[in-house]
Amino acid sequence: MAMEARDIESLIRGSFPQAKITITDLAGDGNHWAAEVIDDSFKGMNRVQQQRAVYASLKGKMDGAHGELHALALTTKAPE
Amino acid sequence: MSAQEKIKQTVDNNDVVLFMKGTKMMPQCGFSSKVAGVLNYMGVDFADVNVLADADIRQGIKDFSDWPTIPQLYVKGEFVGGCDIVTEMTLSGELDQLFDAKGVVYDKAAAEKIREANA
Numbered sequence: 354m355a356m357e358a359r360d361i362e363s364l365i366r367g368s369f370p371q372a373k374i375t376i377t378d379l380a381g382d383g384n385h386w387a388a389e390v391i392d393d394s395f396k397g398m399n400r401v402q403q404q405r406a407v408y409a410s411l412k413g414k415m416d417g418a419h420g421e422l423h424a425l426a427l428t429t430k431a432p433e
Numbered sequence: 434m435s436a437q438e439k440i441k442q443t444v445d446n447n448d449v450v451l452f453m454k455g456t457k458m459m460p461q462c463g464f465s466s467k468v469a470g471v472l473n474y475m476g477v478d479f480a481d482v483n484v485l486a487d488a489d490i491r492q493g494i495k496d497f498s499d500w501p502t503i504p505q506l507y508v509k510g511e512f513v514g515g516c517d518i519v520t521e522m523t524l525s526g527e528l529d530q531l532f533d534a535k536g537v538v539y540d541k542a543a544a545e546k547i548r549e550a551n552a
């Protein structure tokens with residue numbers, strides 16, 4: 354089952370309440386998403402650590418061939 | 434040998450390894466294709482592991498790196514990232530720096546061409 358932008362945002366928001374989160378539907382099919390997450394907690398973390406934290410907030414939605422979230426392009430950074 | 438042991442051995446025995454869907458000659462997913470395409474274009478000699486050919490490796494690599502998606506790039510035993518990170522690092526020049534630091538041979542001019550085309 355596909356997910357809505359607000360579902361993705363609220364999952365990420367659960368772990369990053371203060372973050373600036375932008376969700377984009379890349380293909381217009383509700384199945385290929387991009388998320389940009391900008392959060393203070395990313396300071397001092399490398400990209401792998403930052404994105405691991407975001408994946409963790411999605412709580413297994415991306416797992417496996419039948420995960421609800423098929424494709425999510427992630428961009429993470431700390432605020433300038 | 435367990436999947437974890439196999440993965441460890443593959444990552445230790447190859448300077449550059451891409452765990453991907455399909456092969457570097459015939460990728461079967463857009464994200465895998467993108468990363469394999471960058472490495473091919475930059476002339477990097479890398480080992481490809483097709484996770485679609487082995488369900489234990491497909492799940493095992495996610496546990497190995499604590500990373501839920503494929504492709505996954507490893508350089509000298511170290512997990513570098515997936516498609517988004519590799520793309521960002523290619524465009525920023527950080528991938529060149531990583532290859533320089535790790536002694537991985539690649540075509541610098543080709544990397545510059547990728548950056549020019551995406552400027």
